Amino acid sequence: MGKHALLSASSSHRWLNCPPSARLCEKYEDTGSEYAQEGTDAHSLCEYKLKQALGMDAADPTENLSFYNEEMEQCALDYAAYVLELVEDAKKTCKDPVVLIEQRLDFSRFVKDGFGTGDCVIIADGTLDIVDYKHGKGVEVSAIENPQMMLYALGALELFDGIYDIDTVRMTIFQPRRENVSVCVMAKDDLLQWAHNDLTYKAKLAYEGSGEFACGDWCRFCKAKAVCRKRAEYNLELAKYDFEMPDILEDAEIAAILDKVDELTAWAADVKEYALRQALSGTSILAIKWWRDVPTAGTSARRQWPTPFLRQDMIPMPKRCWVLRRCRSSWVKRSLTSCWAV
Ligand code: SF4
Numbered sequence: 001m002g003k004h005a006l007l008s009a010s011s012s013h014r015w016l017n018c019p020p021s022a023r024l025c026e027k028y029e030d031t032g033s034e035y036a037q038e039g040t041d042a043h044s045l046c047e048y049k050l051k052q053a054l055g056m057d058a059a060d061p062t063e064n065l066s067f068y069n070e071e072m073e074q075c076a077l078d079y080a081a082y083v084l085e086l087v088e089d090a091k092k093t094c095k096d097p098v099v100l101i102e103q104r105l106d107f108s109r110f111v112k113d114g115f116g117t118g119d120c121v122i123i124a125d126g127t128l129d130i131v132d133y134k135h136g137k138g139v140e141v142s143a144i145e146n147p148q149m150m151l152y153a154l155g156a157l158e159l160f161d162g163i164y165d166i167d168t169v170r171m172t173i174f175q176p177r178r179e180n181v182s183v184c185v186m187a188k189d190d191l192l193q194w195a196h197n198d199l200t201y202k203a204k205l206a207y208e209g210s211g212e213f214a215c216g217d218w219c220r221f222c223k224a225k226a227v228c229r230k231r232a233e234y235n236l237e238l239a240k241y242d243f244e245m246p247d248i249l250e251d252a253e254i255a256a257i258l259d260k261v262d263e264l265t266a267w268a269a270d271v272k273e274y275a276l277r278q279a280l281s282g283t284s285i286l287a288i289k290w291w292r293d294v295p296t297a298g299t300s301a302r303r304q305w306p307t308p309f310l311r312q313d314m315i316p317m318p319k320r321c322w323v324l325r326r327c328r329s330s331w332v333k334r335s336l337t338s339c340w341a342v
Pocket residue numbers: 014018020021024213214215216218219222223224225226228229230231
């Protein structure tokens with residue numbers, strides 16, 4: 001699916017918790033990653049294996065996959081076998097269950113322009129099954145109150161609720177590399193109650209770009225995560241320990257730091273990665289930092305000014321002149337004048 005929805009199911013954990021992030025993310029490009037590509041490859045293989053297992057026509061994508069390996073092959077086979085079991089189960093109570101693979105699911109009745117793609121949907125009398133494959137192994141994903149799954153379920157109900165008599169929704173995350181199969185069973189009425197209350201209200205805020213910014217584990221998947229002020233303020237709260245605390249931290253304070261330290265480390269890494277990306281694209285935040293720290297007499301210029309940031313092409317002429325005017329170290333001045341040809 002080429003087009004991404006502003007309020008997609010896959011990003012719903014973020015925009016439901018931090019509604020203004022939806023419009024903010026629009027300003028930043030999706031830079032992609034090897035993990036994302038690996039996940040896309042795994043989904044293609046899963047789709048193929050499942051179609052094969054169900055006796056449907058499908059083209060083998062293997063030779064076009066960048067990350068194909070034995071583990072991916074086994075994961076896809078396990079996924080297909082798992083879905084096949086669910087289909088066999090459904091046949092016990094319904095003679096003609098419908099199996100949809102990589103199905104576009106439209107939930108725009110509740111979320112403006114909202115849609116997503118369900119890996120597998122099984123519709124039978126009484127029960128609707130939604131199965132989502134996760135190839136990542138970094139974080140174990142739970143199906144319990146998982147908004148992505150609930151949005152897929154709403155989209156599937158839009159298609160089939162009038163045709164099949166559905167009263168229960170079963171949502172499954174299949175994450176083989178974590179040996180995780182997480183299942184959440186929900187009454188259709190509870191799902192619709194959530195949709196009409198919490199979901200529609202927050203989706204409206206998100207679509208309008210209003211509501212409150214809020215930090216949490218969802219920030220990891222936000223395109224603005226490196227430059228978001230709210231996230232910076234949230235993480236920099238830790239800096240208060242630099243000047244407010246006595247010489248030795250108490251256990252409770254260490255516990256409070258430990259609570260946030262993973263998020264703090266992740267944020268610092270995001271900011272660093274962003275700065276490096278900016279440098280590679282010609283906007284050197286690090287160079288700006290060095291301009292601010294122009295060495296003065298008596299300081300070690302060799303230590304403060306790493307060579308890459310002295311490159312003429314990285315610093316525009318007005319900045320070069322400004323640096324030279326401010327510079328009080330004759331050694332630095334001589335070096336810069338010759339290397340910048342000013
Ligand atoms: S980084 Fe976090 S707080 Fe900031 S916009 Fe993104 S989700 Fe919201």
